Amino acid sequence: MPELLAAGGWGLLAGSAxxxxxxxxxxxxxxxxxxxxxxxxxxxVLLSAVSFELIAEAHERGGLLPTAAGALGGxxxxxxxxxxxxxxxxxxxxxxxxxxxxxxxxxxxxxAIALGALLDGVPESxxxxxxxxxxxxxxxxxxxxxxxxxxPEGLSSASGMRRAGRSARxxxxxxxxxxxxSGGAAMLGYGLLGGVPEEVLAAITALAGxxxxxxxxxxxxxxxxxxxxxxNGIITVTGFLTAFALSHL
Numbered sequence: 001m002p003e004l005l006a007a008g009g010w011g012l013l014a015g016s017a018x019x020x021x022x023x024x025x026x027x028x029x030x031x032x033x034x035x036x037x038x039x040x041x042x043x044x045v046l047l048s049a050v051s052f053e054l055i056a057e058a059h060e061r062g063g064l065l066p067t068a069a070g071a072l073g074g075x076x077x078x079x080x081x082x083x084x085x086x087x088x089x090x091x092x093x094x095x096x097x098x099x100x101x102x103x104x105x106x107x108x109x110x111x112a113i114a115l116g117a118l119l120d121g122v123p124e125s126x127x128x129x130x131x132x133x134x135x136x137x138x139x140x141x142x143x144x145x146x147x148x149x150x151x152p153e154g155l156s157s158a159s160g161m162r163r164a165g166r167s168a169r170x171x172x173x174x175x176x177x178x179x180x181x182s183g184g185a186a187m188l189g190y191g192l193l194g195g196v197p198e199e200v201l202a203a204i205t206a207l208a209g210x211x212x213x214x215x216x217x218x219x220x221x222x223x224x225x226x227x228x229x230x231x232n233g234i235i236t237v238t239g240f241l242t243a244f245a246l247s248h249l
Contacts, residue, residue, distance in 0.1 A: 004187055007129040011186025014128060014146040015121065015179035021154025022175040026162050035156050036227035037235050042149035043220045044239025046124075046212060049145030052247050054127055054209035062202025070203035074123065074210030081119050082218055090116035093157055093219070100160040117157065117178050120215050121150075123208040125182040129189025130205055141247040148239075149220075156223055 024030065058067040085091075090112035092099035100113070124146045131139035154175055161171050193201055225232045 003132055004191055007132050007190035008183040008187040010132075010143050011125040011128050012179060012183030014143050014150060014186075015125060015182025017147045017150035018117075018121065018154035018182075019172070019175040019179050021151040021156075022158035022171055023154075024151075025155035025158035026168060026171050030155065030159065032227040035152065035159060036224045037231065038152040039156055039220055040224035040228050040232050040235035041239035041242075042152040043216050043224055044236040044241075045145045045243040046149045046216055046220070047236070048240040048243035048247070049142055050209045050212050050216075052244065053131075053139055053142050053145070054205055054212070058202040058206035058209065060202075061205070062199040066199045066203040067206040070206030071210035071213070073203075074207035074212075075214040076210075077207075078119065078123075078211040078214040079218070082116070082214075085112045085116045085119065088112035092160065093117060093120075100164040104165075113157075113161070114174050114178075117174065118181060120153065120219065121178050121182055122185045123211040123215075124150075125185035126189035127205060127208045129186035129191075130193055130201065130208075132190050141243060144246055145243050148243075153220070 025035070055067060055071065058070060082090075088111075089101050089106040092101075093113045093116045128139070128142055128146065131142055158171050158175070193204060196204075221232075221236075224236070228235060
């Protein structure tokens with residue numbers, strides 16, 4: 001039970017960055033270039049965490065085949081769900097500009113955006129819970145990577161929601177709810193996967209990694225490139241190296 005609660009606490013901590021970012025993005029008019037730069041940095045941080053924490057750990061646990069199958073499966077599942085939600089108005093849920101549709105422009109888009117935010121956040125939180133399996137301590141790098149990347153996600157998306165005319169109540173309730181669900185997802189990752197064979201755990205860890213990689217490519221990098229343009233690459237690499245350095249402290 002203490003480990004289960006710890007998993008939920010770490011997941012909630014990482015998810016709370018979404019609410020913090022949303023507060024900044026909704027209440028403060030941050031220039032698009034700064035939003036893009038922060039998003040690029042967050043993309044690099046997550047890329048590093050997926051590479052050195054999730055995929056590498058999955059390979060160590062179960063070998064190449066379960067890792068490759070899990071990562072491809074996660075990417076496929078994420079992409080299919082993302083296609084469905086994009087058709088219902090959630091395509092630009094992380095965009096800070098005028099790309100997000102209002103409810104008047106596309107009915108049901110608010111619900112689709114909320115579901116899209118869940119789709120983006122749940123895999124990240126579940127791997128925080130799985131990192132506690134085996135009696136070890138939580139992966140501080142994974143928690144830090146998710147926390148750092150969640151700030152620009154919440155910031156950019158909330159800024160776009162404000163431009164689309166969505167109320168502060170809707171925006172803050174959405175991100176507060178997702179922060180709580182993040183804690184629950186971390187508990188779920190720990191509670192359901194304890195005792196499963198190493199190959200299965202490797203495949204599930206890689207599945208989450210594949211979903212996160214697909215999310216970065218589909219939602220975070222496009223938003224970063226929108227305004228950062230030629231600076232996008234070096235900022236992303238800086239985020240990547242920051243997380244890499246944290247993993248070797």
